[in-house]
Amino acid sequence: xxxxxxxxxxxxxxxxxxxxxxxxxxxxxxxxxxxxxxxxxxxxxxxxxxxxxxxxxxxxxxxxxxxxxxxxxxxxxxxxxxxxxxxxxxxxxxxxxxxxxxxxxxxxxxxxxxxxxxxxxxxxxxxxxxxxxxxxxxxxxxxxx
Numbered sequence: 756x757x758x759x760x761x762x763x764x765x766x767x768x769x770x771x772x773x774x775x776x777x778x779x780x781x782x783x784x785x786x787x788x789x790x791x792x793x794x795x796x797x798x799x800x801x802x803x804x805x806x807x808x809x810x811x812x813x814x815x816x817x818x819x820x821x822x823x824x825x826x827x828x829x830x831x832x833x834x835x836x837x838x839x840x841x842x843x844x845x846x847x848x849x850x851x852x853x854x855x856x857x858x859x860x861x862x863x864x865x866x867x868x869x870x871x872x873x874x875x876x877x878x879x880x881x882x883x884x885x886x887x888x889x890x891x892x893x894x895x896x897x898x899x900x
Contacts, residue, residue: 759887833889860879
């Protein structure tokens, strides 16, 4: 699942039919690849913000309307993962060499799920599926996913 997700982001980077006007992700990846200073700073800021939101969600202190605490946690981990992956994809880091999933696994392993609900632990597959479900809503990714 990890590799499938990573390859989708590589596809976004490499597919010429996906333009920066069509995909904000493509735009970010291309700007990062060009070492655009403003984009680099923005992505660093977003990565830090999402990491903090994950930490807040882990203890039930981050909220979104109409979402359970578990859904919020999975969503925030997914968003943090997004920023880690697009930075690596922009640098043409191969799937085998990315540390993004290791970082996500560390976060998942640090979750005390009892702080937000009495249920099963969050799994990496759950986070990846959340990301893929969101990607599947993009018309330009329909045939890829």
